[in-house]
Amino acid sequence: MNAAVPMLHAAPAFDVARIREDFPILRLRVYDRPLVYLDNAASSQMPQQVIDRLVRYQTTQHANIHRAVHYLSETATAEYAKARHKLRNFIHAGEDREVIFTSGTTDAINLVMHGYGRKFIGAGDEIILTTLEHHSNIVPWQMLAEEKGARIRVVPIDDSGELLIEEYEKLFTERTRFVGVSHVSNALGSINPVKQMIAFAHERGVPVLVDGAQAAPHMPIDVVDLDCDFYAFSGHKLCGPTGIGILYGKADFLERMQPFKGGGDMILSVTFEKTTYNTIPHKFEAGTPPIAAAIGFGAAVDYLSAIGMDEIAVHEQELLRYATEQIQVLPGVRVIGNARNKAAVLSFVIDGIHPHDVGTLLNQEGVAVRTGHHCAQPVMQRYGIPATSRASFAFYNSLAEVDALVEGIRRVQQVFA
Amino acid sequence: MMADPKTLYQEVILDHNRKPRNYGVLEHPSHQAEGVNPLCGDHIKVTLAVAGETIARIAFHGESCAICKASASMMTAAVKGRTRAEAEVLTQDFLAMATGKSSLDQLSRIGRLAVFAGVRDLPMRVKCAILPWHTLHAAFHSVASVSTEADADPMQAPIGNA
Numbered sequence: 001m002n003a004a005v006p007m008l009h010a011a012p013a014f015d016v017a018r019i020r021e022d023f024p025i026l027r028l029r030v031y032d033r034p035l036v037y038l039d040n041a042a043s044s045q046m047p048q049q050v051i052d053r054l055v056r057y058q059t060t061q062h063a064n065i066h067r068a069v070h071y072l073s074e075t076a077t078a079e080y081a082k083a084r085h086k087l088r089n090f091i092h093a094g095e096d097r098e099v100i101f102t103s104g105t106t107d108a109i110n111l112v113m114h115g116y117g118r119k120f121i122g123a124g125d126e127i128i129l130t131t132l133e134h135h136s137n138i139v140p141w142q143m144l145a146e147e148k149g150a151r152i153r154v155v156p157i158d159d160s161g162e163l164l165i166e167e168y169e170k171l172f173t174e175r176t177r178f179v180g181v182s183h184v185s186n187a188l189g190s191i192n193p194v195k196q197m198i199a200f201a202h203e204r205g206v207p208v209l210v211d212g213a214q215a216a217p218h219m220p221i222d223v224v225d226l227d228c229d230f231y232a233f234s235g236h237k238l239c240g241p242t243g244i245g246i247l248y249g250k251a252d253f254l255e256r257m258q259p260f261k262g263g264g265d266m267i268l269s270v271t272f273e274k275t276t277y278n279t280i281p282h283k284f285e286a287g288t289p290p291i292a293a294a295i296g297f298g299a300a301v302d303y304l305s306a307i308g309m310d311e312i313a314v315h316e317q318e319l320l321r322y323a324t325e326q327i328q329v330l331p332g333v334r335v336i337g338n339a340r341n342k343a344a345v346l347s348f349v350i351d352g353i354h355p356h357d358v359g360t361l362l363n364q365e366g367v368a369v370r371t372g373h374h375c376a377q378p379v380m381q382r383y384g385i386p387a388t389s390r391a392s393f394a395f396y397n398s399l400a401e402v403d404a405l406v407e408g409i410r411r412v413q414q415v416f417a
Numbered sequence: 418m419m420a421d422p423k424t425l426y427q428e429v430i431l432d433h434n435r436k437p438r439n440y441g442v443l444e445h446p447s448h449q450a451e452g453v454n455p456l457c458g459d460h461i462k463v464t465l466a467v468a469g470e471t472i473a474r475i476a477f478h479g480e481s482c483a484i485c486k487a488s489a490s491m492m493t494a495a496v497k498g499r500t501r502a503e504a505e506v507l508t509q510d511f512l513a514m515a516t517g518k519s520s521l522d523q524l525s526r527i528g529r530l531a532v533f534a535g536v537r538d539l540p541m542r543v544k545c546a547i548l549p550w551h552t553l554h555a556a557f558h559s560v561a562s563v564s565t566e567a568d569a570d571p572m573q574a575p576i577g578n579a
């Protein structure tokens with residue numbers, strides 16, 4: 001009977017104020033106003049716990065890994081392996097060796113393109129992508145298609161920003177060899193039905209790569225339940241350092257793939273006659289990896305797991321609901337992307353005001369949003385707009401920050417009135 | 418340390434954005450070029466009717482942010498009736514101002530265009546302000562289109578002294 005009672009600024013079950021204390025950067029002031037950081041889809045901020053972990057590694061544990069028998073090398077090697085194990089648990093993968101450290105999502109997708117695509121995709125073969133993809137899940141496949149004479153087919157979206165699943169299913173032919181799909185759209189926030197799409201592809205023997213860059217920071221990920229063949233995401237969007245990410249791949253796929261980069265660590269033995277590659281995951285980690293970043297990434301998923309990915313998802317949904325409600329009633333403001341299933345990303349356009357002007361003026365209010373095409377030009381083309389302003393939320397954002405965004409938009413409109 | 422963007426969005430800029438001068442496309446231009454900023458989607462076309470050495474008429478058209486549109490509008494007003502050589506000098510002056518590298522001589526010539534001086538503190542917006550001038554330069558030099566993401570990034574490379 002209390003169902004209709006508004007929950008506006010309800011008592012926090014999720015203690016945002018407490019969580020914000022972990023993030024030193026959130027105390028910053030911009031133009032003498034409190035920073036309102038709403039560009040989390042581009043990169044998230046780092047809690048003190050992760051910063052401390054990086055400092056501890058660098059001050060007490062650093063040496064090169066897999067090299068020497070001395071104390072520091074053994075410590076660093078063990079910590080690097082531990083980080084891999086944490087990432088594996090975070091995505092519920094079956095084995096540690098299915099987690100490959102990469103420099104980020106882009107690097108992970110390029111690894112699949114070179115390691116799997118160049119070996120198993122040939123002339124006349126078809127690769128299915130979607131309109132919602134970030135450029136990093138389009139361009140590598142275009143490069144492959146050009147090299148091999150393969151063809152790219154694109155799943156369209158409806159006006160709300162949802163993939164047209166019937167159209168997806170119709171794209172499959174005898175020549176379909178691969179599917180690449182984002183779990184969550186970076187430009188619109190749409191959560192794609194990847195589990196259903198993977199099952200459909202697998203019935204036809206087609207492997208699927210999921211770009212999880214915008215999903216892993218915001219919801220629990222279970223790669224075994226999804227049954228994806230590859231899953232990629234970045235550390236820096238998940239409270240970790242830049243320069244690190246992972247590619248999850250099913251072990252049998254990774255074993256059949258060719259290495260992408262050659263060098264140290266990825267070999268078992270080298271002579272000028274023959275080189276024997278190392279086992280996975282090392283086969284794909286040539287050279288000295290970003291050890292500190294990997295360990296920081298491990299600390300970041302520890303931090304998030306301690307808060308709870310389910311709890312994070314619930315709080316972010318509340319932020320999205322409140323922000324959507326507040327913004328869509330502003331005259332002259334249009335939200336782009338209204339998928340039924342959405343992550344906390346709010347893309348919008350304001351009548352008569354270019355997103356770049358919106359971004360510059362919001363910045364003056366201390367509000368950081370992204371403006372532009374969000375490296376997803378096909379999405380912009382679909383809506384016939386050059387760019388949007390995008391507010392993207394993280395679990396450390398508060399309802400008061402949504403209010404600051406809304407007030408900021410009002411002020412932008414006043415300047416242009 | 419940080420410039421207040423309010424100083425950029427002055428009434429004169431907002432006015433030119435609202436009511437751009439010389440907005441449109443000339444029918445039989447002697448010179449024309451298109452300019453794009455792929456990062457934000459700014460896209461403008463500049464058409465000119467040059468009689469002898471004098472810019473008799475000039476127009477611009479396109480979709481862009483307020484900074485780019487106001488800059489284009491004020492550019493057309495500033496160079497109309499001037500010689501091509503004067504317009505080229507003003508182009509150099511404007512670029513120098515937008516990137517914070519003006520000499521005193523240049524500052525003394527810039528006049529009303531000084532309202533754009535604030536962009537020098539907003540690196541992401543410099544390209545918006547200078548795109549019209551780049552497009553004008555391209556039109557004079559018969560380059561069909563320019564992009565702020567071309568090899569010669571206007572942020573780094575000065576417009577050549579032809």
